[in-house]
Amino acid sequence: MSQQMDNSHRKFLQSMMTNGIVDEQRAAMLYQQCCDTYKTKCLPDKLNDFIDTINSKLQPLFMQIRKGWSEEDGQQHYALVNVAETDISRMSSDYADYELVLFRKTIELIVVSETGQASSTDILNSTDTMTTKKLKKSETEHLLNRLVRDKWLTEKRGEYSLSTRCVIEMEPYIRTMYQEQLKMCHICHNIAFQCQICENPTCCIKIHNPCVARYFKNKSEPRCPACDDFWPHEIPEIHQPLSQSK
Amino acid sequence: MSQRKRVSTSQSSSQNKRPASLSLTATNDDDDSMFTLPSTSQVLKGLENLTEEQVYQKTAEVLQYFLVRDQKKIPIRRADIMKHVVKDYRNIYPEIIKRTARTLDQVFGLKLVEIDTKNHTYILINKLEEPEGMTSSSGPANLKSGLLFVVLGLIFMKGGFVRENLIWNLLKKLHVDIGQKHNDFGDVKKLITEEFVRQRYLEYVKIPHTEPVEHEFCWGQRADVEVSKVKILELMAQLHKDRPESWSQQYKEAHSALSTSSQATSSSQR
């Protein structure tokens, strides 16, 4: 059933290792390039099959190329993720133990926040409660920069939120840890961090910004899909996925 | 049980933070020196007592271990593989390594190479070439590899050994002053004399009978298998607007090295 891998698959997987995450266009481009390089057939609508072939071989190795959506623009992304916590997976040396503690605190701040964001001040303050090594302010800032560079967090005007890569890979973790605090998007039913919230106090549903854009498109007066109250937020534009990506 | 495991993992992660000299003394080599490779018949016997599923599982763990440990590009010691993953399966170690190498090759396009057959250390190298025009797809290049190219290139072009001072001198001309923190590389001297050395891109050796002590650099074991002398020579020629053949000695060496290493690659395939 599962197809054999050839060099185009391997090259694609290697690019996934290097990039960590790619958006849909980039994935399609990579697919094309890998096939061209190794002279294999490239069927533009078969990207998912191509990835499934790789995934069938990755599955026993606790790895996966997982699909997800950006909360920001609703674009589909592919991320190479680790799926299991084992004695070996914990030997990862990218971050020191105390750095991971702070990262988890940051996740927590973001999860329990209403806005899906945590300010750098909040994160800096949370270092005080760390029982492991106390981080200096400069160390914390440096760590946050690294987390952004490595695509685990995104930052805008001093507010940090979970990156698409982080949401895709860490979703199982976040679900186990914060089951009660999590809210799903009323439209796409995925976890919602950065989103709009219905202001009717008995409703309070959340909708991702890109889902808002799609849902309220062409509607003259936006109303909450759950309680029918007026939707008081700005309706964002639908993201045009024609960009050649960064 | 799980408690003990936690301890061992935290140890290994803290080791990574320590300078090389310390971690060398801190890890005990007893594990490995006492280990003699099981014979083929021993392996076969060992396999009889295990299910295919168990061997498969262990292979996956060893592979995961290689990928995790390769993050820092420091060669992986057999002793550590034994201690952290293989554990009770050491009697079938050769089989596990064989299978791991096969999966690394077939799934990832990577090659497992034992760079030091005396101390038994392994590295992973890429079997797939970076195709022309695809460089953009692999993201921005690792800046450090640019520096590494300059250092390895100089050593190769100078015949294999280069005095430390010559390197610092060259880098200074390239606006990389080892006395100052560099924007891209931070502490350059530390990067070259410690990180590159630990990764085995470089060897940093004391020149005998020098007073005060002087050091010279040569290619490390990793560079020998991971870096292409032919390509370096091509780039040098390109840079000097010359032909690779005009450095006849280097040309000869690069091409003789190529034939031996490519033989090794093709023979290990499949």
Place this chain on the structure above:
Amino acid sequence: MRKSKGPGPDTGDDAEVEPDEQQDGDSDPGQRREIRSKYRELICSVQQNREDLLSPQNNHLTEVLEKANRLFKDVQQTREAVLDSQLLVVTTDLGKEKASQMLSDGTAFDHIVFAENLLSFMGLNRLEEGEEEQQNGGAVDGYLPQDAWQRVAQWSQCCFKTAPTFHYMMGSFHTEPPPPKQKVERQRKAPTKEVKRIMPTQLKKMEESQHEATEKEVERILGYLKSYHHDDPTSPISYYEFVIDPDSFSRTVENIFHTSFLIRDGLAQMYLDDEKLPCIAPSEDVEGATADSQSRQQCIVSINYKEWKDLIEVFEIKNGMIQPANTLIE
């Protein structure tokens, strides 16, 4: 001639007479010293004139070896022989380097040209041709663009068969079981239902931790009261002098607040002295304190900023009797 010292540097250890030297009947210590000295001189000159010796234009290295050969004729003892081998190592080393230079026959790799070409490749923005170059001993000055090393890295990537590395976050740390209760400490933008739902827990939490802090502080203040009392049990402790912190109005208010708990819990008692001024003392010394629990009451003394200032003046308070809790941090 034999007894005279050889030319060149005379090192200290030559002056010492070693015991074994005395026993060597058949060789003259003076001659040996001379041989050693000449060897050292030779080694030294080789080390100092490296670049010169390396030059393909001359034969100095051969000359050195010939000199050594002549010296070796007279060598009879190990100590001199060691020096000879030392010299040999140094010259072999040089020979190797010289040979490697020769091998590249005529097209020796010049690192200065290499640097020049690399700088151009990196996009060096050279300064005006001028004296500056000369001043810096040939070092080229100018500005490298931000991405200079990125260019080199990108360009040279084809030389490396480096395996890509796998990085992940999930599974890199131990997942502890989910926290039993919500921890919410953030300020929210707009009050919503969720905030209301969370508020009680939050307040309760705050109350709890507040409560703990108060208890600690009350105990600490009791400690002060007891120790002052212990130091001089006969003289009464003025309440105002005890609670007022002349440096901080807010700490004074806090002290009054916490002291009131001591009274309420019967751990301290207040009474008026002969001048009708309030005094405070720990309870164990006040008779019937525990038995008379009904009469216990928490008294709240009010104080405003002006009163605080006035009291400091009236009581001539220079230092607070209760040290602030977090002196170390402040």
